[in-house]
Amino acid sequence: MRSHRTARHRLAAAGFAVLFAATLTACGSSGASTGSTGPAALKWASSYFPTHWDPVVSGSGAQFRELALVYASLTRTDETGKAVPDLAASWEYNTAGDQVTFHLRPGLKFSDGEPVDAAAVKAAIERAKTQKNSALFGDLTSIKEVTATGLDVVVALSQVDHQIPQLLGQRVLQVASPKAAADPAKLDQNPIGAGPFTITQLVPGTKAVLKKNPDYWDAANIHIDTVELVSAPDSSTVVSGLQTGVYNFADIVPAQADAAKKAGLDVFVQPGFNAANISLNVNKAPFDNPKVVDAVRHAVNREEFVDKLSFGYGEATDQPFPEGYIAYDKQSKDKYPYDPEKARRLLAEAGVKAGDIKLDLVIPDAQPAAEIVQSQLAAVGITLNIKVDKNWSKPFFAKQLTLSLYGTTGRDSAVQTLTAHFGPNGPLNLSSPYEPEGFEAAVKKVRETPLEAPGYPEVLRAATRAGLESRALVFTYAAPNLIAKSKTISALPKNPAHIDWTGVTISGR
Amino acid sequence: MVRRVLSLASGRISVVILAAIALLAIFGPLLAPQDPLATSSDTLAGVSGSHWLGTDYLGRDVFSRLLDGSRASVVGALEVALMALVVGAIPGILSVYLGRVFEWVTLRLADTLIALPFLLFAVAVTALLGNGITQAMFVTGALVSPLFYRVARAATLAVARSQYVEAALISGASLGWVIRRHVWVKVLPPIAVALAQTLGTGFIIVSSLSFLGIGVQPPAPTWGGLLASDLGYLSYQPWAPFAPALLIMATVWASNLLADAIRDVSGEAGRALFADRKTRQPVGGAV
Numbered sequence: 198m199r200s201h202r203t204a205r206h207r208l209a210a211a212g213f214a215v216l217f218a219a220t221l222t223a224c225g226s227s228g229a230s231t232g233s234t235g236p237a238a239l240k241w242a243s244s245y246f247p248t249h250w251d252p253v254v255s256g257s258g259a260q261f262r263e264l265a266l267v268y269a270s271l272t273r274t275d276e277t278g279k280a281v282p283d284l285a286a287s288w289e290y291n292t293a294g295d296q297v298t299f300h301l302r303p304g305l306k307f308s309d310g311e312p313v314d315a316a317a318v319k320a321a322i323e324r325a326k327t328q329k330n331s332a333l334f335g336d337l338t339s340i341k342e343v344t345a346t347g348l349d350v351v352v353a354l355s356q357v358d359h360q361i362p363q364l365l366g367q368r369v370l371q372v373a374s375p376k377a378a379a380d381p382a383k384l385d386q387n388p389i390g391a392g393p394f395t396i397t398q399l400v401p402g403t404k405a406v407l408k409k410n411p412d413y414w415d416a417a418n419i420h421i422d423t424v425e426l427v428s429a430p431d432s433s434t435v436v437s438g439l440q441t442g443v444y445n446f447a448d449i450v451p452a453q454a455d456a457a458k459k460a461g462l463d464v465f466v467q468p469g470f471n472a473a474n475i476s477l478n479v480n481k482a483p484f485d486n487p488k489v490v491d492a493v494r495h496a497v498n499r500e501e502f503v504d505k506l507s508f509g510y511g512e513a514t515d516q517p518f519p520e521g522y523i524a525y526d527k528q529s530k531d532k533y534p535y536d537p538e539k540a541r542r543l544l545a546e547a548g549v550k551a552g553d554i555k556l557d558l559v560i561p562d563a564q565p566a567a568e569i570v571q572s573q574l575a576a577v578g579i580t581l582n583i584k585v586d587k588n589w590s591k592p593f594f595a596k597q598l599t600l601s602l603y604g605t606t607g608r609d610s611a612v613q614t615l616t617a618h619f620g621p622n623g624p625l626n627l628s629s630p631y632e633p634e635g636f637e638a639a640v641k642k643v644r645e646t647p648l649e650a651p652g653y654p655e656v657l658r659a660a661t662r663a664g665l666e667s668r669a670l671v672f673t674y675a676a677p678n679l680i681a682k683s684k685t686i687s688a689l690p691k692n693p694a695h696i697d698w699t700g701v702t703i704s705g706r
Numbered sequence: 707m708v709r710r711v712l713s714l715a716s717g718r719i720s721v722v723i724l725a726a727i728a729l730l731a732i733f734g735p736l737l738a739p740q741d742p743l744a745t746s747s748d749t750l751a752g753v754s755g756s757h758w759l760g761t762d763y764l765g766r767d768v769f770s771r772l773l774d775g776s777r778a779s780v781v782g783a784l785e786v787a788l789m790a791l792v793v794g795a796i797p798g799i800l801s802v803y804l805g806r807v808f809e810w811v812t813l814r815l816a817d818t819l820i821a822l823p824f825l826l827f828a829v830a831v832t833a834l835l836g837n838g839i840t841q842a843m844f845v846t847g848a849l850v851s852p853l854f855y856r857v858a859r860a861a862t863l864a865v866a867r868s869q870y871v872e873a874a875l876i877s878g879a880s881l882g883w884v885i886r887r888h889v890w891v892k893v894l895p896p897i898a899v900a901l902a903q904t905l906g907t908g909f910i911i912v913s914s915l916s917f918l919g920i921g922v923q924p925p926a927p928t929w930g931g932l933l934a935s936d937l938g939y940l941s942y943q944p945w946a947p948f949a950p951a952l953l954i955m956a957t958v959w960a961s962n963l964l965a966d967a968i969r970d971v972s973g974e975a976g977r978a979l980f981a982d983r984k985t986r987q988p989v990g991g992a993v
Contacts, residue, residue, distance in 0.1 A: 433937040452763070456941030505749055505764055563919040565763055571925060572745050572764075583924050587833050 236422035237703040239686070242435055242447035246402060246428035250388040251381055252371035253325045256332030256624075257613070259606045261368050262696045263426060266407055268371030268390030269414065271299055271318060271350075272362050274609050278523075278693045279648070280362040284313060284372060284391065284414070285350070294357040294645065299365075301348040302414050307374035308395040315345035320375040322352070322365075328381060335622045336369050336613055339644065358644040363610040367695065393419045393698060403428050420702045436460055436681065445683035445703070451508035457681040466510060467678040469694040470518045470607020470614065473502070475570055475671040476627040481599045483554050484628075488547035490668040494533035496540040496577040501569055502674040510677040516661060517605060517618045519675035523654055524611040526661040533671075540577040551578035558582065559598050561589035566602055566673070596629050604676060607694050611657055612643050619664035628669035639663035707895070710971035717967035723960035727953075730773065731780035738770035743925050750942045759949055763939055766925075768932070772949055775927035782843055782921065782928070783908030783957075789847025790904055794854025795897055799889060801855075802862045803881055816852040824849040825914060832920050842921035846911045850904055857900045861893040895972030899965050906961030913954050929954050 247263050249255040255264055273283040285299040305313035322343050325333040339358040344351040352361060364370075377389035388396055393416070394407035407424040410416065429435050432450045439447055440460045449457055449464070457464045477484045477493065484490050499513035515532065516525055544554075558581040560567050571581040581600070592598050603625055608614040617623045620640070621630040639660035646656045678694070685704050690697045711717035735742075739758075746765035753760050759768040794816075801809045824846060831845040832838070865871055871888050875881075913930030915921045922928045929950040936946040 431937070433940055436941075450938070452939050453941070459941070501745075501747075504747060505745075563924055568764055568925045569745070572743070585837050585919055585923065587829075587837075 237420055239421050239424045239446055239698075239703065240442075240444045241424060241426045242429040242438055242444040243426060244429045244432065244435075244448050244450075246405075246426065248402065249385050250396075250399070251378075251385040252373060253321075253328050253331045253333055253381070254385060257336065257368040257608060257617075261371065263405075264371055264388070265367045265392060265695070266394045266424060266426070266698075267388045267392045267396060268367075268373060269313075269392045270367045270369075270371045271365040272370075273366055273697075274363075274692060274695060276691050276693070278609065280366060280609070283366070284318070288362055290359065290647075294359060294647070295354045297352050297354070297361050299350040299352070299362075301350065303348060305391055305414055306412055307377070307389055307391045308410060308412070309374050309377055309389045311374045311376045313372070313391045315348055315350040317375045318350045318370075318372055319343040319345040320378065321370060321372045324378055324381075325370070330381075332624070333369055335620070335624060336364065336617075338622075356641065356644060359647045360610045360612045360644055363648065364613055366609045368609055369613070394421075394424055415699060418699045420700070421698055436462070439681055439683065442683075445686055447681055449679050449681045451506065451510045451677065451679055453681070454508060454510065454679055461684070462681045463684050463686070464679065464681045465688075467680055467689065467694075467696065468691055469678040470522055471604060471676045471678065471694075472514050472517045472519065472607070473566060473602065473604040473673045473676060474517070474618075474625075475673060476593075476598075476601045476603050476625070477669055477671065478596065478599045479628040479631050479668045480596075483547075483549065483556075484599065484668070486547050487668060488543045489549065489554070491533070492540040492543040492547070492549075492577060493574065493579070494540075494671055495536045495543065496573050496579070497533075497570075497671055497673060498535040498537075498573055499673050500535075501573070502566060505569060506565055507674065507676060510679055512675050513673070514675045515672050516665060517614055517670070517672060518607055518611075522611075524614065524657045524661050526658040526665070528658070529662050529665045532665070537573075537577050544578055549578070552580060554578070555580045555582065556600050557584045557598075558600050558602070559584045559586050559589060559592070560602050561586065564602070570602065593627070594624060596627055598627060601627060606678075609694070612640060612660070615640060615643075615660055615664050618670055619667045626667070626669055628667075631667075631669060633663060633666035633668075636660070636663040636666070707898070707968070707971065711964070711967045714967045714970060716963045717971070720960040720964035720967060723956055724964060727776070727780060727957050727960070730776040732777075734773035734776035738767075738773040740767040740770045742766060742770040742774035742927055750939055752943070753945075760943060760946065762932075762935060762946075764925075768946070768949070771927035771932060772929070772953070775929055775932060775950075776953075778839070778922045778926060779909065779912055779916075779929045779954075780957075782839060782912035782916075783905055785839075785843040786847045786850060786908035786911055787901055787904040789844060790850040791854050791897070791901060793848055794851030794856075795858040795893070798855040798858030799862045799885060799893060801859050802866050803885075812855065816855045819849055820852045822849060824911070825918070828911075828915060828920060829918070837920055837923065839921045839923075842915050843912075846908070846915070850907060850911075853904065854897065854900055857896045858893050861896050862889055865889050865892040895968065899969045899972065902961050902965035902968055906958040906965070909954060909957050909961065 243263060245259045247255055247260040250264060252264050252268055269284050271283060271285045272280040275281045284301055286302045288297055288299040290297050301313060301315060307313060322340060325331050326337050339354050339356055340352055341355040342353040372390065373384055374389040377384045386399060386401055393410055393413045395410045396405055396407050398406040405426040409419055409422050413419060429447060432453060435447045435449055436453050436456045438444045439462050454464050477490060479485055503511050503513050512519060514520060516529065518525055558567055558570060563585055567583050571583055574581055593601055605625060608617060618625045619632055619636050620626060621632045643657050643660045646653045687702045689701055690699060712721065744766060748761050749763055749765045751757055751761040757767050759772065762768055797812045801812045827849060828842055828845045832841050835841045865888060871884060874884050874888065916928040916930035917934040922931060932950040933947050
């Protein structure tokens with residue numbers, strides 16, 4: 198009798214153990230490798246919630262980071278900023294360097310069930326080149342023709358260009374399902390890609406709810422089950438939101454870093470290529486006079502921007518990227534040092550008296566940087582009226598403004614950064630079609646040089662030097678990508694300018 | 707009316723506060739100890755002898771900016787109130803006399819303006835006409851005007867059917883004369899109440915709009931603008947919003963208090979109270 202009872206107890210204990218083990222296994226398979234219970238939920242408050250979810254319309258700006266939740270791209274970048282496989286497992290150039298063939302991973306599909314094949318990639322490239330509201334067509338001028346064969350995408354180029362794998366990453370070629378992209382307007386608010394997550398709910402401009410995509414090619418390394426992406430409210434409230442658990446991840450402004458640290462949050466700088474500038478239109482008076490432009494160049498005190506805006510996290514730069522980046526040209530450093538006396542002299546030589554120049558500085562929202570520019574130019578006799586225009590992007594990208602401010606988050610291809618700023622059709626060149634003399638030839642030389650060639654950095658810097666002759670831009674300072682997160686979220690890969698969720702875990706849920 | 711208002715404690719307090727604010731608006735920019743627009747490297751500094759309220763994110767003296775911003779804040783509120791008065795009160799009076807078409811059109815217009823969310827509408831109009839104090843105040847003044855329209859119309863309706871008004875019209879008095887001589891006198895007290903109320907509302911509107919970056923443009927200071935910029939640096943200066951907030955609150959409170967005082971003395975009860983006090987004063991003195 199006793200042995201029967203013991204046997205029953207053992208059987209019950211064994212059953213409980215099996216059940217417990219099964220439960221643990223189930224938890225493990227949900228994607229969280231931390232062994233804790235509940236789904237791994239990322240609650241991300243973003244100050245740049247995407248307006249457009251069609252990557253062709255959204256363009257290469259900061260919002261590509263959120264779109265990368267949904268879309269995979271042909272290539273991605275590693276921690277050194279170098280192109281590595283994403284949807285394409287490998288690629289090779291022909292000997293001449295004017296054709297590159299990408300080999301896609303087999304068996305992949307978009308979240309609508311469509312196959313990820315060469316035809317889908319071809320459609321994505323052609324759409325980016327031809328769609329009426331494409332923000333990317335200017336970046337794809339080297340691409341002459343795309344041929345699709347099974348999983349092989351052959352990209353024929355109009356010129357030798359070794360930047361293509363670097364270019365066709367998350368900023369320029371996030372690939373959407375061709376079936377969904379047949380209706381671009383619908384895709385814009387109902388994104389369908391082959392990225393690490395799929396959208397389950399999207400409230401335009403406010404909130405997106407996503408869940409892990411089990412069909413993503415690297416799903417095994419995605420340990421986040423759900424993402425709730427929200428448009429961050431006023432920056433002064435973000436830290437409170439993080440403190441109370443409303444969010445567990447947010448980009449913050451430098452002024453909030455101290456409060457975030459005091460609140461016990463993990464504050465870190467994600468490496469990036471950010472650089473702020475003053476954009477001038479040399480096609481309009483008074484900047485059609487080179488002496489006036491030079492006066493502005495010498496009137497700018499970059500250290501003031503750093504001291505007052507970055508709270509110890511930024512640095513001065515006179516180039517479209519921070520110092521230390523491969524394309525940063527040391528020879529061009531301090532070419533136009535802060536010298537208000539010289540600025541006044543140049544204005545006098547241009548025949549301009551103090552108070553003669555009165556301009557609108559048009560910006561999208563009130564920002565202290567505008568007040569600094571205003572006070573620095575006032576000191577040399579140029580009067581600025583700060584004009585906040587909520588519809589700023591339209592006249593800015595239509596090159597209708599005379600003076601504005603812009604901040605770039607950089608590009609994965611250094612050439613793309615340079616052409617975006619200094620090229621005749623560069624979206625960030627307020628003076629289009631103006632381009633500095635010798636820039637085109639210098640860029641051509643960079644394109645022709647393989648990235649691994651020993652002379653590549655010097656050729657690239659020569660192109661930077663040529664670009665910096667542009668009278669259309671005065672660079673000021675490099676702002677950081679400052680992020681505050683709950684300590685339950687593990688460290689992110691230090692992928693420059695990207696937010697990469699590969700391998701990231703959320704514990705203690 | 708002024709004597710009656712000042713006879714009440716609430717009237718005296720509100721007038722003193724509003725007078726102080728008015729003096730601040732007139733002389734504030736002259737009293738500013740430092741250039742309110744001059745930046746310095748001493749950013750987000752605490753309270754000191756040289757900076758009574760510290761410095762802001764660009765190293766500007768906050769006390770000087772507060773004084774300098776008084777004028778824009780007060781003038782903005784006045785603009786809203788006067789714009790609303792002109793656009794609202796005159797059609798309100800005329801709607802009683804100018805026939806059914808005018809009455810119907812102005813009533814529907816007032817209904818429409820009431821239905822519009824003023825902040826949203828102000829943002830939309832400034833986006834259309836340009837972001838400036840004139841545009842912003844024009845819009846908000848128009849949106850507040852139905853209050854004056856209704857008050858003026860209701861008061862005029864009450865007077866218009868009075869026998870002495872009808873008698874005047876029958877005797878051949880012109881409509882303009884009747885309005886000036888009889889109607890305006892009766893309409894004035896409720897309009898004064900509305901005006902005082904609208905001053906308070908105007909302050910809130912001007913402060914809200916400048917808080918949102920609409921209206922007065924940087925670097926010109928306003929109380930609402932100072933409040934907005936302070937919020938971004940709370941971890942460095944948690945006390946900073948108090949000064950502009952206190953000024954806004956005091957002004958709005960005083961305006962509402964004044965409106966209450968005017969209402970009290972202009973109504974039947976108020977007049978009775980005033981008359982009672984007047985008659986009792988000698989008695990009290992005799993005791």
